[in-house]
Amino acid sequence: MKRIIIDREKCDGCLNCNVACISAHQEGSNFYTVNLQGVDSETRNFIKFDSKTGYTPIFCRHCDEPECVLSCMSGALEKDPETGHVQYDETKCAACFMCVMNCPYGVLKPDTRTRTKLIKCDFCEDKKDGPSCVAACPKKAIEVKEVSL
Amino acid sequence: MNSNFSCKTCASADQKLETFISNLSQETSHHRVEGQSVKCGFGLQGICCRLCSNGPCRITPNGPKGVCGATADTIVARNFLRAVAAGSGCYIHIVENTALLLKKTAANKGLLKGKRALKKLSEIFEIKDADEYICAEKIADAVLADLYKPDYVKMELVEKMAYKPRFDRWKELGILPGGAKSEVFAGVVKTSTNLNSDPVNMYLHCLKLGISTGLYGLTLTNLLNDVILGEPSIRLAPVGLRVIDPDYINIMITGHQHSIFAYLQDRLIESDVIAKANAVGAKGFKLVGCTCVGQDLQLRGEHYQEIFNGHAGNNFTSEAILATGAIDAVLSEFNCSLPGIEPICDELKIKQICLDDVAKKANAELKPFVFEERAVQSDEIIDEIIDAYTARRGDIVLNMMPEHGNDDTLTGVSEGSLKDFLGGTWKPLIDLIVSGDIKGIAGVVGCSSLTAGGHDVLTVGLVKELIAKDILVLSAGCSSGGLENVGLMSPSAASLAGPKLRAVCESLGIPPVLNFGPCLAIGRLELVATELAEAIGVDLPQLPLVLSAPQWLEEQALADGAFGLALGLPLHLGLPPFVTGSPVAVQVFTQDMLNLTGGQLIIDDNAKTAAATLNEIIEKKRRELNI
Numbered sequence: 001m002k003r004i005i006i007d008r009e010k011c012d013g014c015l016n017c018n019v020a021c022i023s024a025h026q027e028g029s030n031f032y033t034v035n036l037q038g039v040d041s042e043t044r045n046f047i048k049f050d051s052k053t054g055y056t057p058i059f060c061r062h063c064d065e066p067e068c069v070l071s072c073m074s075g076a077l078e079k080d081p082e083t084g085h086v087q088y089d090e091t092k093c094a095a096c097f098m099c100v101m102n103c104p105y106g107v108l109k110p111d112t113r114t115r116t117k118l119i120k121c122d123f124c125e126d127k128k129d130g131p132s133c134v135a136a137c138p139k140k141a142i143e144v145k146e147v148s149l
Numbered sequence: 150m151n152s153n154f155s156c157k158t159c160a161s162a163d164q165k166l167e168t169f170i171s172n173l174s175q176e177t178s179h180h181r182v183e184g185q186s187v188k189c190g191f192g193l194q195g196i197c198c199r200l201c202s203n204g205p206c207r208i209t210p211n212g213p214k215g216v217c218g219a220t221a222d223t224i225v226a227r228n229f230l231r232a233v234a235a236g237s238g239c240y241i242h243i244v245e246n247t248a249l250l251l252k253k254t255a256a257n258k259g260l261l262k263g264k265r266a267l268k269k270l271s272e273i274f275e276i277k278d279a280d281e282y283i284c285a286e287k288i289a290d291a292v293l294a295d296l297y298k299p300d301y302v303k304m305e306l307v308e309k310m311a312y313k314p315r316f317d318r319w320k321e322l323g324i325l326p327g328g329a330k331s332e333v334f335a336g337v338v339k340t341s342t343n344l345n346s347d348p349v350n351m352y353l354h355c356l357k358l359g360i361s362t363g364l365y366g367l368t369l370t371n372l373l374n375d376v377i378l379g380e381p382s383i384r385l386a387p388v389g390l391r392v393i394d395p396d397y398i399n400i401m402i403t404g405h406q407h408s409i410f411a412y413l414q415d416r417l418i419e420s421d422v423i424a425k426a427n428a429v430g431a432k433g434f435k436l437v438g439c440t441c442v443g444q445d446l447q448l449r450g451e452h453y454q455e456i457f458n459g460h461a462g463n464n465f466t467s468e469a470i471l472a473t474g475a476i477d478a479v480l481s482e483f484n485c486s487l488p489g490i491e492p493i494c495d496e497l498k499i500k501q502i503c504l505d506d507v508a509k510k511a512n513a514e515l516k517p518f519v520f521e522e523r524a525v526q527s528d529e530i531i532d533e534i535i536d537a538y539t540a541r542r543g544d545i546v547l548n549m550m551p552e553h554g555n556d557d558t559l560t561g562v563s564e565g566s567l568k569d570f571l572g573g574t575w576k577p578l579i580d581l582i583v584s585g586d587i588k589g590i591a592g593v594v595g596c597s598s599l600t601a602g603g604h605d606v607l608t609v610g611l612v613k614e615l616i617a618k619d620i621l622v623l624s625a626g627c628s629s630g631g632l633e634n635v636g637l638m639s640p641s642a643a644s645l646a647g648p649k650l651r652a653v654c655e656s657l658g659i660p661p662v663l664n665f666g667p668c669l670a671i672g673r674l675e676l677v678a679t680e681l682a683e684a685i686g687v688d689l690p691q692l693p694l695v696l697s698a699p700q701w702l703e704e705q706a707l708a709d710g711a712f713g714l715a716l717g718l719p720l721h722l723g724l725p726p727f728v729t730g731s732p733v734a735v736q737v738f739t740q741d742m743l744n745l746t747g748g749q750l751i752i753d754d755n756a757k758t759a760a761a762t763l764n765e766i767i768e769k770k771r772r773e774l775n776i
Contacts, residue, residue, distance in 0.1 A: 015209060019190030022210070031190045032729045037221060041210040138187040 001084035002123075003147050004131055006057050010141035011047065013055040018043040020136035024124055031136075039113045044121040045133055046107065057142060059133070060107050060121035062086050068099035068108060068120075076118070085123045093118060157183050160603030162610070163634050165553045166462070169390070170469050173548075175493050177468035182599045194730030195225040200342040208730060217343060225731035226348035227340040229707070230355055232726075234336030236708030237358040240366025241329045242507060243405050243483065243669070245296055247373045250408045252289035253520040254377055255282045260415075262452060265565065266375035273309050285376060292369055298328030300335045310364045312679040314688040315716060319360060322745060324353055324715070329361040348733045356746065359711025367672030367712065371563075374445065374669075377408045381563035381666070382451035383570055388633045389554010390466075392459030395475040395547055397435040398426050398538045399458075403467060404483035405669060407445040409504050410436075412523040413480075413530065414446075418455045422531055429539050434531075437476060439467050440485045441667035444629055447560050448666035461554075463597040463630025464702070465604050468493055474547045478534040482518070483508050484703070485596075485627070497545055500537035502530060557640065558633040562623075562663045564676040575684045582693065583776045586649045588619040589767030592674045592718075593662075595698030595706045597627040601723035601754045605631030607699040610756030611721075612637055616661040618764045619647035623677070626668035628700065637662045671709050675716060685774075690717035690747030693770040695763045697721035699756075710750075714738075717747030719766050723754045 021043045023034035035041055046058040062085045069077045069086055076093035079086050095116045100108045111117040124131045134142050159182040161167035170179045191197040196208040198215050206215035206224075214220055219227075254261065261267060261281060271277070271284045274291050278284050295304035303325050308316050319325050326332050336354050339345040375381070393399055400417075402410060416422060417434040426433045436453075438446050438460035446453060447460040461470045464485035470476060471493045478500040479490065486503075491512050494501050501513035509515050514533075516526060571577045581587040593612055601607040608628045615622055616637075624632050632638055637645070643654035646661040654661050665673050682689050696713045698706055701722055713720040728734040738750035753759035 014189060014191075015207065016187070016190055018209060023190070031188060031193045032725050034190065034194075036190075036194070036196070036208055036210060036730065037213050038210075043210065136187060136190070138189070 017133035195727035196730035236704035255285035262379035300327035300331035363712030463627035589693035596702030614760030625670035714748035
């Protein structure tokens with residue numbers, strides 16, 4: 001199973017992963033044209049900065065025992081048994097946001113415009129080259145690796 | 150030598166060159182593309198600001214303004230104007246040096262090879278003296294006087310140089326430039342921390358810089374150089390790596406200031422210098438063209454047949470040229486002198502001498518050109534290069550590529566030589582345009598880059614599409630270097646043109662892509678366009694004429710682009726000039742410019758669709774002219 005593995009020592013906080021994530025979820029856009037200022041310009045990954053510890057990339061772990069899935073009452077969040085990725089079905093979502101409350105990494109958030117949907121990493125399942133954030137990281141601080149459970 | 154580099158090189162439109170580079174043991178720019186393939190999204194959009202210690206600030210969903218309050222529109226405009234000002238500064242440096250050299254050459258009663266250019270400039274500048282040296286000195290003085298004016302005093306030659314309808318429009322818009330150097334200064338000041346925040350004001354300043362860059366940095370540099378070095382004359386010439394003859398002591402020249410070499414290139418073929426070369430086992434000296442100064446030498450090649458062996462390639466071919474091992478010295482005086490040539494020169498013991506400190510290479514000797522010391526300096530350079538030749542040739546294994554390029558590239562095309570070719574009048578060309586045998590003209594200009602598909606990939610692809618649509622292509626800049634090496638400037642390339650253009654080319658024995666030489670010659674294209682517009686009696690934006698800098702590379706190209714927009718021409722770029730993060734910039738360049746100057750920016754990195762768009766524009770302009 002594939003996961004995004006983080007090497008925080010390599011992160012320079014350039015936020016290219018944010019740009020890539022927003023672009024990947026903005027139909028028809030690329031790095032030149034992606035709108036970074038709209039209310040719908042939402043990133044699914046985050047870089048936190050602390051003067052003592054430096055930059056910390058915060059990405060969805062697609063956890064082995066995902067608290068978001070366990071807390072989801074409507075069945076909108078499910079862990080794919082084959083890929084191991086936690087996927088979100090917007091049509092089933094009741095917007096209770098128990099997933100946001102329970103995510104141990106604080107990576108989940110409601111959408112800014114309507115606050116009726118979850119903003120969550122989908123591992124860029126529709127992209128043949130894998131997650132856009134990984135391709136856009138100039139430092140290889142995030143990489144897709146095969147992991148065994 | 151660093152052997153720890155990517156073995157994967159980028160694509161090139163020049164297949165032979167791509168193979169040659171991929172097999173080199175030296176690292177080149179083509180090897181470094183892969184390692185730099187991940188680009189910064191903020192940089193590409195122009196929305197990163199490093200103007201103060203609160204930054205760098207970037208525009209993000211959580212940070213829609215910089216700490217100071219600057220919006221994306223302000224940040225993009227500041228970055229863009231800064232780049233255009235730097236680019237303009239580069240060209241103004243070139244014309245300043247050229248004018249100073251003309252002044253000194255005239256004052257010393259030196260050789261002035263371009264009598265017709267001198268006469269033409271005297272007429273434009275309204276200088277009526279009979280003595281050619283006095284005329285030349287007055288011409289140089291007039292140019293210098295304008296360059297050195299403050300920004301609040303308008304330059305006087307603009308009205309004399311510019312096409313009247315254009316001048317009138319510029320006056321209405323308030324974009325007539327003051328002193329060219331001062332306008333660069335003002336542009337830099339405007340873009341500093343917490344000064345100008347008005348994007349439109351800054352884009353209008355860009356147009357001002359475009360006008361001063363175009364008329365002085367481009368057009369006048371050509372004409373002043375023509376006076377010193379001789380006018381271009383049409384001829385067939387060899388191009389590509391084949392032009393390097395290892396039996397000679399070979400000097401690769403890089404830069405933009407042809408007149409700096411005026412004395413040296415004549416000295417190199419004098420008998421005592423040839424005897425020196427013979428004494429160390431060489432047949433003599435040869436200059437090998439590279440970058441724009443090589444294009445300039447090629448353009449005037451008729452006058453330099455003995456010393457100039459041909460143009461080997463453009464900026465991103467320079468490392469490959471050196472890697473042949475047969476180049477003994479690099480003389481550089483401006484860009485594009487890539488930092489990447491330095492380790493190759495070290496490894497292959499190639500002597501590097503910089504003749505202008507603006508282009509000082511880290512590991513090169515600096516010998517700033519001084520006109521008064523040109524004789525001594527030239528002999529010192531010759532001796533040093535002979536020493537390098539003697540020290541290196543026994544040790545270096547040659548890696549020649551005689552099959553690269555061709556022997557029949559049509560060169561030497563200029564506003565003068567083309568008109569001569571047409572019988573001293575533009576009427577034959579206008580008739581062909583009116584009849585539709587030539588649907589329109591595309592100036593495919595500017596640099597070569599390693600993006601937009603790879604080395605010259607978009608340039609070559611676009612040109613093939615354009616000529617197939619019966620659009621005649623005029624080229625100037627490093628784009629010419631790529632286009633000639635792949636054979637598009639050979640008469641046989643007529644077979645790639647559409648049926649009508651093909652018939653025209655075959656009857657005249659010319660290729661469908663005409664080589665005007667260096668990027669400076671964008672100024673010559675402006676002269677051609679102006680003379681055509683004058684002959685027809687329309688303004689420039691009405692002509693079925695488009696510009697494209699498909700693989701623009703650097704700040705100078707952006708200043709050229711600003712000139713194109715000021716002229717009111719549609720301008721295609723393969724990749725956006727780091728402005729797409731600003732809605733105002735996109736609006737100004739792609740829409741509002743049509744109402745300001747008549748110009749318009751078109752961004753497209755696809756050769757087919759870009760050519761289709763340019764074709765549509767040409768057809769629309771034809772309909773509006775009722776042809």
